[in-house]
Amino acid sequence: MINVQKFISEAFQLHQSGKIEDAIKLYAKVLAKQQNNAQLLYLLGTAYLQIGQLRLCVDHLRRSARISPNNPFAFNNLGLAHRDLKQPAEALANYDRALALKPDFAEAYSNQGNALRDLHRPADAIASYDKALSYKPDYAEAYYNRGIAFHDLFRLDEALASYDKALSYMPSHAEAHFNRGNALKDLKRLDEALASYDRALALKPDFAEAHGNRGNALRETQRLDEALASYDRALALKPDFAEAHSNRGNALRETQRLNEALASYDQALALKPDHVEAYWNKSLLLILMGQYLEGWELFEWRFKYDPLKHNYPPFPKPPWRGQADIRGRKLLIHGEQGYGDVIQFCRYLPQVRALGADIILEVQQPLVPLVSTLNCPATVVAKGDVLPEIDAYCPIMSLPFVFKTTVETIPAEVPYLFSDKEKVKVWQKKLGPERLRIGLTWSGSRDHKNDLNRSIWLKELLPLTDLPIEWHSLQKEYRQPDLEILEAHPEIRQHQDDLTDFSDAAALIECLDLVISVDTSTAHLAGALGKPVWILLPHAPDYRWMLDREDSPWYPSARLFRQSKAGDWAGVIQRVRGILGTF
Numbered sequence: 001m002i003n004v005q006k007f008i009s010e011a012f013q014l015h016q017s018g019k020i021e022d023a024i025k026l027y028a029k030v031l032a033k034q035q036n037n038a039q040l041l042y043l044l045g046t047a048y049l050q051i052g053q054l055r056l057c058v059d060h061l062r063r064s065a066r067i068s069p070n071n072p073f074a075f076n077n078l079g080l081a082h083r084d085l086k087q088p089a090e091a092l093a094n095y096d097r098a099l100a101l102k103p104d105f106a107e108a109y110s111n112q113g114n115a116l117r118d119l120h121r122p123a124d125a126i127a128s129y130d131k132a133l134s135y136k137p138d139y140a141e142a143y144y145n146r147g148i149a150f151h152d153l154f155r156l157d158e159a160l161a162s163y164d165k166a167l168s169y170m171p172s173h174a175e176a177h178f179n180r181g182n183a184l185k186d187l188k189r190l191d192e193a194l195a196s197y198d199r200a201l202a203l204k205p206d207f208a209e210a211h212g213n214r215g216n217a218l219r220e221t222q223r224l225d226e227a228l229a230s231y232d233r234a235l236a237l238k239p240d241f242a243e244a245h246s247n248r249g250n251a252l253r254e255t256q257r258l259n260e261a262l263a264s265y266d267q268a269l270a271l272k273p274d275h276v277e278a279y280w281n282k283s284l285l286l287i288l289m290g291q292y293l294e295g296w297e298l299f300e301w302r303f304k305y306d307p308l309k310h311n312y313p314p315f316p317k318p319p320w321r322g323q324a325d326i327r328g329r330k331l332l333i334h335g336e337q338g339y340g341d342v343i344q345f346c347r348y349l350p351q352v353r354a355l356g357a358d359i360i361l362e363v364q365q366p367l368v369p370l371v372s373t374l375n376c377p378a379t380v381v382a383k384g385d386v387l388p389e390i391d392a393y394c395p396i397m398s399l400p401f402v403f404k405t406t407v408e409t410i411p412a413e414v415p416y417l418f419s420d421k422e423k424v425k426v427w428q429k430k431l432g433p434e435r436l437r438i439g440l441t442w443s444g445s446r447d448h449k450n451d452l453n454r455s456i457w458l459k460e461l462l463p464l465t466d467l468p469i470e471w472h473s474l475q476k477e478y479r480q481p482d483l484e485i486l487e488a489h490p491e492i493r494q495h496q497d498d499l500t501d502f503s504d505a506a507a508l509i510e511c512l513d514l515v516i517s518v519d520t521s522t523a524h525l526a527g528a529l530g531k532p533v534w535i536l537l538p539h540a541p542d543y544r545w546m547l548d549r550e551d552s553p554w555y556p557s558a559r560l561f562r563q564s565k566a567g568d569w570a571g572v573i574q575r576v577r578g579i580l581g582t583f
Contacts, residue, residue: 038068327356423507527555
């Protein structure tokens, strides 16, 4: 008769010393003699977990738990196995059982938090991590995981604080440095993000994801050659890294290596046929290149793209994309994304009306008075207000797809939006005697994903302001450095207190001779009103402005001024000044 405890002890020593395969052989030998030994089943199941034999792990730990149902560690490890098997609900149930047996089990609380995150319950996950930390205040992994949950909720400052706390206990935690970099990147603290990625890579040079996200941060700072080098390094380490192929395509697009960019998107899609972001990126590039029919079709992938999903709430009626007769039907056209997008694409409503639909147009509140001037019968509703009954719905930016728009068939008659005549009279009186008047917009929303590249600082426009022109700021909001410049340059008249909505801005623009704007809603508004507008574009422009042309098929009154190279706003302003000097 064998000495069971002696063999278990020997196997456990092998297990503890990292010789797991040898330990498994010895555990299995003993188990053949004692098949109902709960301790042995637990140890063997745990060993299988450590080498990734998850089905064997689950089998042995379940048998152990049936024999000895009061072992919280068996349930915790069962949870780990189910999580690795992508079964978060089963994992959560096992963590709950572990905690019922051992209420001070910090590791199980942290693991419970991980399962809750997998189930898309980040707020509940944070509560679990906090519970873990109440029992184990120096628990670096719980701080790290809590940081990820805060990031899931986009509570970035709290995520950053959690990562910092984790690193205070475990400074060599490469993944914490990596995720800290992700939080900093989303906070637009790009230099600090790069430092965190570099620290992660110093600790773990083969960390493909860190090379990839480092590339993203470099791309946002327009260090495109360095970004491409980071993506290439990521792909050398992980050739099937679909996200890096897609992001590499973005950098190639921004260097205007367009065919190579398409090839990168296609490589991402070959590796991951449901890669939403790659479809979205490819759609933007195709539209930029003027390949509208395929571009608008792929543009429909935006509904599944995480950063945009919030634009598409569920409606109780079916979607419409031109597939059904809508004569006499109530069709909801709902605004999405930014103000400028709604202004640009509301031009399609007369075409929808021509199909016989009764239109309900839902837009952001500041746009309601403006879009109500469309020459098209429609019920205009502010977002958040109660909607009338509808039969179907369509997002406003799907209308080019519905009508199979090409560059040649863009409905480009302007104006299609109009200023309020009474408000125009008020502005005329306020502005005084007529002279050459030009409106300026130099920055958009800070939350825009491309704000660093499309917005400029007011100081960069100052070479224009010594010309004999009456300058008017069309900005509703200002950034602190711009306020300091405005204080020193009273020749730029401010009107932010009088711009309560877009109808006020439209009336002011009606009183101007020209609008000069970066790529913001102001540019779209001036174009929709048919007013002359000069649009200042970065080297890698938004998809709607196409490439290598000074005009826009969307706005006949627009003239485009493009950077000749990334970041060269000075060259753009110099060209603008040269032309203004001839007025």
